[in-house]
Amino acid sequence: MDAAVFHGEGDIEVEEVPDPEIRDPTDAVVRVTHTAICGSDLWFYRGQRDYPTPGRVGHEPMGIVEEVGEDVTHVRPGDRVFSPFSISCGECEFCRKGLHTSCENGAGWGGENTGAQGEKIRAPHADGTLVRVPERYADDESVLESLLPLTDVMCTGHHAAVSAGVEAGDTVVVVGDGAVGLCGVLAAKRLGAERIVAMGHHEDRLEIAEEFGATEVVSARGEEAVEEVTELTYGGANHVLECVGAESSMDTAFRVARPGGTVGYVGVPAGVDEAAFLDTAFGKNVGLEGGVAPVRAYVDDLMADVLQGTLDPSPVFTKTVGLDGVPEGYRAMDQRDAVKVMVKV
Amino acid sequence: MDAAVFHGEGDIEVEEVPDPEIRDPTDAVVRVTHTAICGSDLWFYRGQRDYPTPGRVGHEPMGIVEEVGEDVTHVRPGDRVFSPFSISCGECEFCRKGLHTSCENGAGWGGENTGAQGEKIRAPHADGTLVRVPERYADDESVLESLLPLTDVMCTGHHAAVSAGVEAGDTVVVVGDGAVGLCGVLAAKRLGAERIVAMGHHEDRLEIAEEFGATEVVSARGEEAVEEVTELTYGGANHVLECVGAESSMDTAFRVARPGGTVGYVGVPAGVDEAAFLDTAFGKNVGLEGGVAPVRAYVDDLMADVLQGTLDPSPVFTKTVGLDGVPEGYRAMDQRDAVKVMVKV
Numbered sequence: 001m002d003a004a005v006f007h008g009e010g011d012i013e014v015e016e017v018p019d020p021e022i023r024d025p026t027d028a029v030v031r032v033t034h035t036a037i038c039g040s041d042l043w044f045y046r047g048q049r050d051y052p053t054p055g056r057v058g059h060e061p062m063g064i065v066e067e068v069g070e071d072v073t074h075v076r077p078g079d080r081v082f083s084p085f086s087i088s089c090g091e092c093e094f095c096r097k098g099l100h101t102s103c104e105n106g107a108g109w110g111g112e113n114t115g116a117q118g119e120k121i122r123a124p125h126a127d128g129t130l131v132r133v134p135e136r137y138a139d140d141e142s143v144l145e146s147l148l149p150l151t152d153v154m155c156t157g158h159h160a161a162v163s164a165g166v167e168a169g170d171t172v173v174v175v176g177d178g179a180v181g182l183c184g185v186l187a188a189k190r191l192g193a194e195r196i197v198a199m200g201h202h203e204d205r206l207e208i209a210e211e212f213g214a215t216e217v218v219s220a221r222g223e224e225a226v227e228e229v230t231e232l233t234y235g236g237a238n239h240v241l242e243c244v245g246a247e248s249s250m251d252t253a254f255r256v257a258r259p260g261g262t263v264g265y266v267g268v269p270a271g272v273d274e275a276a277f278l279d280t281a282f283g284k285n286v287g288l289e290g291g292v293a294p295v296r297a298y299v300d301d302l303m304a305d306v307l308q309g310t311l312d313p314s315p316v317f318t319k320t321v322g323l324d325g326v327p328e329g330y331r332a333m334d335q336r337d338a339v340k341v342m343v344k345v
Numbered sequence: 346m347d348a349a350v351f352h353g354e355g356d357i358e359v360e361e362v363p364d365p366e367i368r369d370p371t372d373a374v375v376r377v378t379h380t381a382i383c384g385s386d387l388w389f390y391r392g393q394r395d396y397p398t399p400g401r402v403g404h405e406p407m408g409i410v411e412e413v414g415e416d417v418t419h420v421r422p423g424d425r426v427f428s429p430f431s432i433s434c435g436e437c438e439f440c441r442k443g444l445h446t447s448c449e450n451g452a453g454w455g456g457e458n459t460g461a462q463g464e465k466i467r468a469p470h471a472d473g474t475l476v477r478v479p480e481r482y483a484d485d486e487s488v489l490e491s492l493l494p495l496t497d498v499m500c501t502g503h504h505a506a507v508s509a510g511v512e513a514g515d516t517v518v519v520v521g522d523g524a525v526g527l528c529g530v531l532a533a534k535r536l537g538a539e540r541i542v543a544m545g546h547h548e549d550r551l552e553i554a555e556e557f558g559a560t561e562v563v564s565a566r567g568e569e570a571v572e573e574v575t576e577l578t579y580g581g582a583n584h585v586l587e588c589v590g591a592e593s594s595m596d597t598a599f600r601v602a603r604p605g606g607t608v609g610y611v612g613v614p615a616g617v618d619e620a621a622f623l624d625t626a627f628g629k630n631v632g633l634e635g636g637v638a639p640v641r642a643y644v645d646d647l648m649a650d651v652l653q654g655t656l657d658p659s660p661v662f663t664k665t666v667g668l669d670g671v672p673e674g675y676r677a678m679d680q681r682d683a684v685k686v687m688v689k690v
Contacts, residue, residue, distance in 0.1 A: 094604055099630055102604035163632075259439055259447035269627055275620035282614055285444055285636035287508075291627040 003118025004326040006055045009047035010334075012327045017056065020114075020122035025071035028126035030081060032063040034148050035116045036317070037329045037341040038085075039178050043270055045330050056115025059085040059108060060151035062144065063345075065130070066120070074127040080138035081130040083116075083123060084295030085109060085152045090128025098297035103128075117326050119345055131299050137307055146306045148342060149183065149313040154302060155295035156266045157183025157313075160241040161191055162298075163290035164264030168192025171233055174214070175253045176243035177205035179316040179340040180266060182212055184241040186313055189213030190305065197229055197237070199252070205339055208315055222248075229256040237261060242290075246271045254280040262287040317342040348463025349671040351400045354392035355679075357672045362401065365459075365467035370416035373471035375426060377408040379493050380461045381662070382674045382686040383430075384523050388615055390675050401460025404430040404453060405496035407489065408690075410475070411465070419472040425483035426475040428461075428468060429640030430454060430497045435473025443642035448473070462671050464690055476644050482652055491651045493687060494528065494658040499647060500640035501611045502528025502658075505586040506536055507643075508635035509609030513537025516578055519559070520598045521588035522550035524661040524685040525611060527557055529586040531658055534558030535650065542574055542582070544597065550684055553660055567593075574601040582606060587635075591616045599625040607632040662687040 003017045020029050035058050044051035051057075062082035065075050075081055087107045088100035095103050105125060109116050114124070123129055131150075137143045157180050166172055172193040174184045177200025188196050189212060197216045198209035206217040218228050230236055236258035242249055245267025253263045254277045263286060281288060305311035319338035321329045322345070329341035348362045365374050380403050389396035396402075407427035410420050420426055432452045433445035440448050450470060454461050459469070468474055476495075482488045502525050511517050517538040519529045522545025533541050534557060543559035545551050551562040563573050575581055581603035587594055590612025598608045599622045608631060626633060650656035664683035666674045667690070674686035 097605060099605045102629060260442060260444045265627070269620070269623045272620045272623055275614070275617045275623070278614045278617055278620070281633070282610070282636040284447060285639070287635075288626070288633040290632075291630035294630070 001119040002323055003115055004057050004323070006044060006051055006053060006057050008053050010045060012045065012057065012330050014324055014326055017118065020120050022067055022069045023122065024124065025069040026125050026127065027069045028065050028072055028075060028123045028130060029067040030061060030063040030121050030123050031066050032061050032116060032119060032121060032345045034062040034144060035343045035345060036060040036148060036151065037117070037326070037333055037343065038152055039180065039333070040268055041330065042334055043268070045334060049270060055110065056118060057110055058115045058117030059110060060148065061109070061116035061121050062148055062151065068126060072126045075130050075132055080133040082133065082147060082151050083129050083131065084155065084299060086295065087124050087129045088296050089125045095128060098294055100294045100296035101292045117343060119323065131303065134307065143307065145317065145342065146312045146314045147303060149316055150295070150299050150302050150306070152295065153179040153316060153340065154183045154186070154313040155298045156180050156293040157243065158187040158298050158302060159293035160184045160243055160264040160266040160290055161187040162264070163266070164239040164241050164262050166191045166193055166239045169194050170239050171195040171237050172239045172241065173197045173199065173229055173233065173237040173256050174241045174243060175199050175249050176267065177202055177209055178243065181241070181243035182208050182316055182339070183313050184243045185209045185214050186212040186311070188241065190311060197232055199225060199229065202336070208339070211315065226252060226255045233258070240264070243267050245269045247274060250277040251280070254286055257284065257286040259284040259286070262289055265290045266293055316340045320344060346464040347668060348460055349402050349668070351389060351396055351398060351402050353398050355390060357390065357402065357675050359669055359671055362463065365465050367412060367414045368467065369469065370414040371470050371472065372414045373410050373417055373420060373468045373475060374412040375406060375408040375466050375468050376411050377406050377461060377464060377466060377690045379407040379489060380688045380690060381405040381493060381496065382462070382671070382678055382688065383497055384525065384678070385613055386675065387679055388613070390679060394615060400455065401463060402455060403460045403462030404455060405493065406454070406461035406466050407493055407496065413471060417471045420475050420477055425478040427478065427492060427496050428474050428476065429500065429644060431640065432469050432474045433641050434470045440473060443639055445639045445641035446637045462688060464668065476648065479652065488652065490662065490687065491657045491659045492648060494661055495644050495647050495651070497640065498524040498661060498685065499528045499531070499658040500643045501525050501638040502588065503532040503643050503647060504638035505529045505588055505609040505611040505635055506532040507609070508611070509584040509586050509607050511536045511538055511584045514539050515584050516540040516582050517584045517586065518542045518544065518574055518578065518582040518601050519586045519588060520544045520594050521612065522547055522554060523588065526586070526588035527553050527661050527684070528658050529588045530554050530559050531557040531656070533586065535656060542577055544570060544574065547681070553684070556660065571597060571600045578603070585609070588612050590614045592619060595622040596625070599631055602629065602631040604629040604631065607634055609635045611635050611638055661685045665689060
């Protein structure tokens, strides 16, 4: 079978790899039909985070179950399934608590056999990990494309909104216009936010933010942006979604927060070395909540909304490629030619 | 009148300064009877934080009202009062919300006329700022000494516990055995925590922690301490009080937190430059709540407990000096010969 393999900074190749097999009785093998390239894939692609080479990549799989281990009861061959970006058993303390990213038996995708940007994957803990698409929607291409962002970015944006304590009627600021930020806008809208100020630097993305429910967009940078948002919110917002994970965006998030408010953060803080934001947070008693999104905890609720037609995050996919086009997909995202790339395998 | 004045690193002198006067109709002048030296005073004393020189110091005043401006209605000459470490109007959005440290008209003590380590202070926004001790306790020395920590450290420890979400039956870890950490133990106990693990490096202080309600104390450092607490709590505590404000203590706090838990932090993060703790926080979805303590919001509840004899934080005062002894008090705290110093003016 073919799969995308990372060979070093800027070097992704699609090449032949061994077919995955059932190893543990709780495994399933899934033939991937749809997957995606994530902003967080760019960390290793750009050499900003260590990653094994050669290494299988991708963590947003959707496909058809081909084979299941003898202990798997929740899915069967032929089922259309997708998976959160993290593997979880569904049975431990943290899965029961809805914190599947801290699963005692968990892991991330990637590495041998489990890279989602390929023709097939081995899915460990299939009962806990895989989400089954109800049969009547299982071949509806439009529904599947709307569900695909639930593997990561939609649930991550939702986690930012939930962590920031967004409720109906609230004023919300979303920092970042990447796929997660855009999904954060959509999530805030879904939770009933009355005003949503989207902050970003790309006109085309801010247009999607408006389509997703942003009532105001702010494209200024630095001090000017903070002042503009502070004015728009009459002194800062109680709910701020930090959807980037950079030092400057953390700083901005705390500065536009109202005293006593909360920053919900979901951007991997890979570039946050200095803790200058902490002084702002401390002085204003602004809380920091969130972290890596426990997608599995949110996915059933969000899937229900997608299936009933009231939620559609698929506009974050501004480019679609086949498996052979994965290298081009990385390039497009790296160059910001695409917000997020869908891969139809 | 005499007052303590800061002249530069390690140099506090008691010298003659002008008597304070009413400037605004909302001012009061208070003759100080009791005050204290705070761990945060050591920041400028040690040259780790800028402070004006010469500069009046002290932010934990208790005394007798001498004179009030014409708009002051809440206190009268002769009243025994004390004040939180921050000045607040009691009327703005944030005072109404219980976030008096973000008061729109607020300020800190210190500077000309308002340094609490002196014979008198001018108290701005006296109605909002000053707390009146009920008349029947106004001259009870033992009660007054138990109330004095409510000006800062007791309410700060309480803020850590509240911010960390401590409720009856919880298991709590308190990082730091300074006066705030000890008050954090007392606050957690008061809120009904069932297990309280106190972390610190000083036997004498950990003994006070036990007296205050710690069920276990851990005096190891670094990795060993984290392992010990993780084992004691079977994988970390849901509620961690960070009562130091150093890089290492923030790191420890997040490492001993259970996934999905909360760190309540109240130690001024003066020494936290690198944000390494953020990786731990992000991966485990451990929230960071707290900041500078809105003492005024807590003081009525805690005073009620002191007056009914169920709360006594006064053991944090391990040394008492007169006004002339303030320089010696700073030295003793700097050298860790005293947990906290009371000043009887």
